[in-house]
Amino acid sequence: MTFRIAPSILSADFARLGEEISQVMAAGADIVHFDVMDNHYVPNLTIGPLVCSAIRPYTQAPIDVHLMVKPVDRIIPDFAKAGANIISFHPEASEHVDRTLQLIRDQGCKAGLVFNPATPLNYLDHVMDKVDLILIMSVNPGFGGQSFIPSALDKLREARQRITASGRDIWLEVDGGVKVDNIRAVAEAGADTFVAGSAIFNTKDYKATIDAMRAELAR
Numbered sequence: 105m106t107f108r109i110a111p112s113i114l115s116a117d118f119a120r121l122g123e124e125i126s127q128v129m130a131a132g133a134d135i136v137h138f139d140v141m142d143n144h145y146v147p148n149l150t151i152g153p154l155v156c157s158a159i160r161p162y163t164q165a166p167i168d169v170h171l172m173v174k175p176v177d178r179i180i181p182d183f184a185k186a187g188a189n190i191i192s193f194h195p196e197a198s199e200h201v202d203r204t205l206q207l208i209r210d211q212g213c214k215a216g217l218v219f220n221p222a223t224p225l226n227y228l229d230h231v232m233d234k235v236d237l238i239l240i241m242s243v244n245p246g247f248g249g250q251s252f253i254p255s256a257l258d259k260l261r262e263a264r265q266r267i268t269a270s271g272r273d274i275w276l277e278v279d280g281g282v283k284v285d286n287i288r289a290v291a292e293a294g295a296d297t298f299v300a301g302s303a304i305f306n307t308k309d310y311k312a313t314i315d316a317m318r319a320e321l322a323r
C-alpha cells in the first residue's frame with residue numbers, strides 16, 4: 105500500500121503560504137490539500153483559484169483541491185487553469201454528480217467525491233467508473249482542529265470494500281482530526297491518503313511530525 109500524507113494548508117500561516125508549502129513538502133509530505141470554503145455550503149470562507157495559482161510554483165507535488173462550495177461546476181475550470189491536479193466535491197452540492205465528475209476529468213484532473221459524516225456512500229453506486237478518489241470526512245466540514253468522529257472508521261472500511269470490488273485504482277482519503285496517535289487505526293480501516301492540518305502545522309517541527317506519522321504507518 106502506498107501511503108500519502110496531505111497537509112491541509114488551512115492551518116498554515118496564510119501570510120507566508122508559499123514558504124509554508126515549501127517547508128512542509130521538504131519535510132516529507134506527498135500532496136498539498138487545499139480547502140475551498142464559500143460561506144454558503146459551509147460556514148467559513150477561505151481561498152480560491154488565485155491563491156492556487158500563487159502557490160503552484162512552490163511545489164511539484166499534486167495540489168488536491170477540496171471544494172466545499174455550492175454551486176460547484178462553474179469554479180472547476182478556474183481551478184484546473186490554476187494548476188490543481190485533483191478536484192473533489194460534495195455530491196449534495198452538485199445538481200448533477202455524474203456531469204460534475206466528467207467536467208473535472210475533461211479538465212485533465214483526477215475527480216473525487218467527498219462524504220460528510222452523515223452522507224451515505226450510495227452516491228457512488230452509478231459513478232464508480234468516473235471516480236478517482238473517495239474522500240471520507242471524519243469531521244463536519246468547515247474548520248480545522250476538530251475531533252475525529254469514530255464512525256468514519258466504518259465508512260472507510262465500506263469504501264475500501266467498494267474500491268476493491270471495483271478493481272480500480274481509486275485513492276481513499278480521510279480528512280479531519282487525523283493525528284499521530286490515530287493515523288494507524290485510520291490506515292487499518294482502509295485509508296491510503298491522510299489529510300492533516302492542525303496536527304502538522306500546529307507543531308514546530310513538521311518533519312518530526314510527518315516522520316512520526318510514517319513510523320505509525322510502518323509499524
Ligand code: DX5
Nearest residue numbers: 112245246248249281301302
Ligand atoms: C475541514 C477541512 C479539513 C481541515 C482538516 O473542513 O476539510 O481539510 O483543514 O483540519 P484538521 O486536520 O486540523 O482536522
Ligand code: ZN
Nearest residue numbers: 112139170279
Ligand atoms: Zn479538506
